[in-house]
Every structure is written in C-alpha cells, then in structure tokens.
Amino acid sequence: MEKRGMYQRYLNRFGWFCVAPAMILFALFMLYPIVSSLYYVTRRWKGMTNTFIGLGNFVRMAHDTIFQLAIAHNFLFMIVQIPLMIFLALVLAVLLNQGIRRLRGALRLAIFLPAVTSLVVVSVLFRVILQENGFLNNTMISAHLIKSPIGWLNDSFWAKVTIVLAMTWRWTGYNMVFFLVGLQSVDPEIYEAAEVDGASKARQFFSITLPLLVPVILFSAVTSTSGTMQLFDEPNILTWQGGPANATMTAAVYIYRQAFYVNADFGYATAMSYVVVLISGVFAFVQMRLLGERKAK
Amino acid sequence: MSMVRKWSAGRILALFVLLAAAAVSVFPFIWMVIGTTLNPNDVLRGILAPGRDFASNWVKATENYNLPLFFFNSLKIAVLTVVFGLVVNGLAAYGFEKHRSKARDKVFGVLLLTLIIPQIALVIPMFRMFAFFKLLDTHAAIVLPSIMSAFIIFFMRQNFKMFPTEIMEAARVDGAGEMGIFLRIVTPSMQATYASAAIYLFLGQWNSYLWPLITVLSDAKKTLPIAMASMMNAYTIEYGALMVIVCISVLPVLVLFLSMQKQFVAGLLGSIK
Numbered sequence: 001m002e003k004r005g006m007y008q009r010y011l012n013r014f015g016w017f018c019v020a021p022a023m024i025l026f027a028l029f030m031l032y033p034i035v036s037s038l039y040y041v042t043r044r045w046k047g048m049t050n051t052f053i054g055l056g057n058f059v060r061m062a063h064d065t066i067f068q069l070a071i072a073h074n075f076l077f078m079i080v081q082i083p084l085m086i087f088l089a090l091v092l093a094v095l096l097n098q099g100i101r102r103l104r105g106a107l108r109l110a111i112f113l114p115a116v117t118s119l120v121v122v123s124v125l126f127r128v129i130l131q132e133n134g135f136l137n138n139t140m141i142s143a144h145l146i147k148s149p150i151g152w153l154n155d156s157f158w159a160k161v162t163i164v165l166a167m168t169w170r171w172t173g174y175n176m177v178f179f180l181v182g183l184q185s186v187d188p189e190i191y192e193a194a195e196v197d198g199a200s201k202a203r204q205f206f207s208i209t210l211p212l213l214v215p216v217i218l219f220s221a222v223t224s225t226s227g228t229m230q231l232f233d234e235p236n237i238l239t240w241q242g243g244p245a246n247a248t249m250t251a252a253v254y255i256y257r258q259a260f261y262v263n264a265d266f267g268y269a270t271a272m273s274y275v276v277v278l279i280s281g282v283f284a285f286v287q288m289r290l291l292g293e294r295k296a297k
Numbered sequence: 298m299s300m301v302r303k304w305s306a307g308r309i310l311a312l313f314v315l316l317a318a319a320a321v322s323v324f325p326f327i328w329m330v331i332g333t334t335l336n337p338n339d340v341l342r343g344i345l346a347p348g349r350d351f352a353s354n355w356v357k358a359t360e361n362y363n364l365p366l367f368f369f370n371s372l373k374i375a376v377l378t379v380v381f382g383l384v385v386n387g388l389a390a391y392g393f394e395k396h397r398s399k400a401r402d403k404v405f406g407v408l409l410l411t412l413i414i415p416q417i418a419l420v421i422p423m424f425r426m427f428a429f430f431k432l433l434d435t436h437a438a439i440v441l442p443s444i445m446s447a448f449i450i451f452f453m454r455q456n457f458k459m460f461p462t463e464i465m466e467a468a469r470v471d472g473a474g475e476m477g478i479f480l481r482i483v484t485p486s487m488q489a490t491y492a493s494a495a496i497y498l499f500l501g502q503w504n505s506y507l508w509p510l511i512t513v514l515s516d517a518k519k520t521l522p523i524a525m526a527s528m529m530n531a532y533t534i535e536y537g538a539l540m541v542i543v544c545i546s547v548l549p550v551l552v553l554f555l556s557m558q559k560q561f562v563a564g565l566l567g568s569i570k
Binding site: 010011012014015016017018019021022023025026028029030032033034036037040088091092095096098103106107109110111112113114116117118119120121123124125127128129131133134135136138139169172173177226229230232233236237251252255256259260266269270273274276277280281284 | 414
C-alpha cells in the first residue's frame, strides 16, 4: 500500500516535470504580460515619465476617431474578404473534387502555393506589382481594360481593394485544402443513393455537400476572423502603415504606431489592445458555441 | 464510375476556372523569379522575359543589403525555435496527455484559453520586459517567446492520445523509467507528429514580422522579413536586388513544402482533427 502511494507520487512528479519548462515560458511570456498590462492600462506616458490616470485612456479612446475608423476597417475586411475567400475556396474545392483526376494533384499544388509565402513577401510582391506604373496597370491599359492607371496603393478605395486582393491570394488555396479534406471524407455512396432518387447535381450540393462541410467552413471562419482582427503585416508594408491617409488603418497598425512609432504611449496602446482582445474574445465565444452545437447534434 | 467521360460544357468550364485560379496563384512566383534577372525599371514594368541583370542584382543583394547575414540570422532563429520548441512542447504535450491529473487538466485549460489573445496585446508588456533585462536587439529576444506554443502543445497532445497506454504499462512492468519510456518508446513512434510540429514552428518563426520589427534595432540583427520590409521604406528601391531577396526567403519554405507535403498539410490540418 505504502509502496503504491510512493509510485503514484513519483508518476505525478514526473507529470509536473514534463510540463514545467513549458509552464515557466508560459508564465514569463503569457501570464506576466497579461498581468502587467493591468498596470500599463491605467497610466499615461509623457516622454520618460508616466502618471496614473485611471480609466483616462478609455475616455480618450471614445474621442479618437482614427482608432474607431481602424476598428471599422477590421470589420470591413472581415465582412468583405472572409465570405469572398470562403466562397472561392469552396468553389475550387468542389470543382477539384469532381473528375479531372489526372490534373487534380498538380492543380491543387498550384492553387495552394501562395500559402508558402510569408505575409511580408505577399505585401512586398503586391506592392511592386500594383505600383501606379507597375505590371498590373500596364497590362490592363495595353489590354484596353482601363484608360488611366488605377491608384491601387494611393486611392483610399482601391487601397482597401488591394488589401482584400492580397489576403485572398494568400489564403484561398490554404482554405481550399481544408474543404477538400472535408469533401473527401463524404461517403460516395450517399451521392449514389441521391442519384438513384433522382436528385440533381445542384440539389445534391445544397442538401448533402454543404451541410456536411459546415463544421469545416465554420473552422475556416473562426481562424480567419481572428486573423483579420489582428491584421498587421499587409497594411503596415503594402499600404505604408495604414495609408493612404488612414484608408487601410487597422487596430493593430494603430496600436503599433502609438506604442512604437509615433509617441511611445504604452498606456494608451495597451488600453486599445484591450478592446481588440475583447472583440476577439466575443467572436471566439460565439463561434465556439456554434461549433459546439454542431458537434452535439 | 465509368472510365470514359464526355467532355461536357460543364466540365470544360470547371477546368477553365481551375486553370485560371492556378495561373493567378502561380504567376507572382514566376514573375519574381524572372524579376531577379531584370533591371529595376523592368521589374516595375513587369517584363515577362528573362533579362541579363541577375549577376548585378545578386551582387547588390549580397553586398549592399547583406543578404547572407539576414539569411543566416533567419535560419539560426528558426532552427533554434524548432529545436527548443520540439523539446519543450513535446514533453509538455506528453505530460498533459499521458500523466493526467486534475490540476494539470486545469492548467491545460488556461493554456488553451490564451490562444484567443492577439499578439498585438502582448507585445507592449513584453517589449518593456525585454528592455528592462537589456535584451532588446538580441536574437534571444526573438527565440525565447516563440518556443512555447499552446497551439503546438494542443496539436501534439491530440496525437499522443493515439499512442496506446498499454505499451507504456508493459514497459513499466519491465522496469523502464518514465523518462526512458518517453525517449525510447513513445518519441520514436511519433516522428510524423514531430515533423508536422517542426514545420509549423519553423514557418511561424521564419515568417514572423511584428515581434522582430519591435525588438530588432540594428542592421546586424535583422531577419529576412525585417530586411525586406525596410527595403520597401527606402527612397529608391532596388527592385532587382529585392526580387533576389524575396526569392531566397521563399525558397526554404518551398523546398520544405515540396519535399514534405504530407506532414506540411498535416501540420495545417492538425487543429481540425
């Protein structure tokens, strides 16, 4: 009896030993930043000194139209880019999954390829291709599609389009692979049965394929919304820190600028990051509930 | 299913859509490879025929912009992150899954909860912390915070679930120690999991931008993404040399992807199993 207890204690100690290194790093680089942010959020930095201002940073935020604009842009990119990308990825996955067996591997590889590039590389490439006198404008002019060059990077509307294009190019193939795996796990006998019952291809898609893909689509939506809420690399490089004139300013770029670029106001930047965390948390909660409900069924 | 199918209008349209998507996806790669052989003006205009300026672009990239240094900085940081990351996260995932206890399950719950916190919310206190310890502008500042990953621990734990506990019990009966069981019995049969985790860690660090942007202050410590981004801020941009650097920065990931497609995709899909 005594010996068995000792052995259990040894196993328990070994369990803690296994997770200890990760826990130390977790405490240093996750828990400590979270706890110390409670201090920063109540302070206002001026040069090297800082003073306690309580909830002053949140009051300031309520009057900061650029921050509100930045949050609105995050939502705009979410509403426009994610449905567009999921739609494209779904169409491509369904097309790839039907026939064309010989080319399937090559086509899937080609369409997935953008996912090997970093967001920095995507931003650099798109910024060069989309210059006023760059490749895309030149090609479109010589094809008589447009008369004068489009300001992809310096018009406030087209700059937003550029960000959406870059994100869609980078992520569509990536999401398509998820959908393909989802499609391939569908039992082909279901379709054969539907065929026997005389269901059309379109009917089969909407009543069999789509419902079975809902969990995968939700998963894509969850990861994409959290990614879009953090959108930083593209607006920071592709359109010069949210330019032109804040047209592509996102929350992350604005926080970065406040803390590290323009005025080193760590307190205000932390307060704004709380809003981003709050929004991400609400999204994650809602989406997890949706995913959980699907699984429970 | 029949072997011979009619080329109906629908199938031709489907093939056309797929080919168009593939062309749009691949084009920037071809364009950037050709760009390495062009002079800056032709890169910008988007000439699609190879030029003769590869040698001079390469010299500019390596001498004016110190490409080898940035490449080895990036490589060193990524490799260190992978090595430490596999050890720390693998061990933790094993501990959470195969040595379960109520307390450790609670810790794991907290760990997963922090996955929703965006990086931008953590970098400010982290920057102050590294500044306090005088560790800004070091590669340690980039490696240390990226070793532990709640996502990797979650992913590896999912895979450790599939390892039969009976085998561990049998080894215990034979008198094997716990560390020996982990190192000699469990780890060797988890190679695919470790490979996926390694790819995921490597990609995350090789491509990381925000945190290095904040901590790297001097040219000597720059990684490839930071070097590329700061080239874009210059008054005159050497597009030819830029394309060389872009190609070199994409190359390792491309090689990794083409040679280990299965583990690569498994790493991406790990989270939805």
